[in-house]
Amino acid sequence: MQSFSELTALLESKGIKPSLQRLLLLDYMYHCHEHPTVEKIYADLAAQGHALSKATVYNALTLFVQKGILRIVHLDNSEARYDILTNDHGHFVCECCGAIYDEPVDFDQLNLQFPEAGSIRQRDIFYRGVCKRCKDKG
Amino acid sequence: MQSFSELTALLESKGIKPSLQRLLLLDYMYHCHEHPTVEKIYADLAAQGHALSKATVYNALTLFVQKGILRIVHLDNSEARYDILTNDHGHFVCECCGAIYDEPVDFDQLNLQFPEAGSIRQRDIFYRGVCKRCKDKG
DNA sequence: TATACAATTTAGAATCATTCTAAATTAAAC
DNA sequence: GTTTAATTTAGAATGATTCTAAATTGTATA
Missing domain, CATH: 1.10.10.10 (Winged helix-like DNA-binding domain superfamily/Winged helix DNA-binding domain)
Structure with a gap:
């Protein structure tokens, strides 16, 4: 594109x-x-x-x-962020430097069941922690 | 409790x-x-x-x-919501009525890999769509 | 039990991302 | 070319959250 x-x-x-x-x-x-x-x-x-x-x-x-x-x-109650939609992916958010890392996720393989769901439009996964770069800095 | x-x-x-x-x-x-x-x-x-x-x-x-x-x-840029932490679970958010449904998730079994993650503190899953109750109403 | 000190609560002001409004501009249709 | 609709725009308004400084409460010590 x-x-x-x-x-x-x-x-x-x-x-x-x-x-x-x-x-x-x-x-x-x-x-x-x-x-x-x-x-x-x-x-x-x-x-x-x-x-x-x-x-x-x-x-x-x-x-x-x-x-x-x-x-x-x-991510939090400050400014919203925008993500171009290429394919489904998960996010890892570094709580130290604020970086957001993408990672492909095969949601269908996860096979999560939400009994109350009538139809699903969007699936998101967020992991939070400290990224390797920040961890190495100590 | x-x-x-x-x-x-x-x-x-x-x-x-x-x-x-x-x-x-x-x-x-x-x-x-x-x-x-x-x-x-x-x-x-x-x-x-x-x-x-x-x-x-x-x-x-x-x-x-x-x-x-x-x-x-x-969930969005309106008011934040608070969730008592019992055990890890995922959320299904109905975009029609606003209801939030909990569902247990075995995150370890998902085995998601984030190569850039040094340490993980929190894991969240959000699915969005229309709940069965709203879908039945049409 | 009185006094000093620290932590907590409080009301209201301030902040700031986002939305709204109404006018100005641009594009489309006839 | 004129009318109409859509888009853009600046600035005001909104509203959730945070900040501030004073009042209150709790705790420790004499």
Whole structure:
């Protein structure tokens, strides 16, 4: 997923009008190998000369989440983080440095049973602790 | 875990001074089979004639989380929810009615590998969708 | 039992991420 | 080209949580 024409096609396939702002945001998310906050996305785009309104960032990201392009992650009660949806994966959150590590998870193989579940739309796994990098530092 | 003397012993074993307010809150959490918000805890205790300050509720719950008695759950960017820690379990969240269903999970059997993890302190699983009750209603 | 000291509680102010609002701009349709 | 709808925008409003500083309670010591 590289070119703007591909991103345009993706947005249109989801029924989203591909405005310049939305394309910039989607392009950013595809090239960002983090789980950025709104503040970071906003600042990075501004630094690149694309001064979107913060409301636009919120609007577009929320729309992308609704359409299943992104996932929103609430790690704590500070800023939300956004995750581009490639394939199902779990998260390991380092409580020391704040890093978030992705790891593929075969959810079907886990075979978790939730008797009360009528239908399942999204599955998330979060492990928390101290990452190796921080542990080595002591 | 029923009597105040048992709750007192639990708090003391965690190095927490068992004030009346803390005992009331802990007692509430042990008898509450939900995942209540601060607002609900505050309102329910007030209705029982125990008008704690909201700051006290926040202070005590935060302390309990730090000491490993409770777990805080951030489902979305609205109010946090608190979960009494009995044993490891997963959560199914109904996106229709907001209900949260617990289900035991044997995390060790899942055998998830996070190569970057130095040590793991907490493991969480969240599934989201529509619960059977809501699905039957249509 | 009185006094000093520390911890806890409290009300209300402050903070800050997010949402809302209403105007301005842009794109689309006729 | 004009009208209409959608999008963007800045700034105000909201609301959960945290902070602050004073009041209260509990504890230790004389």
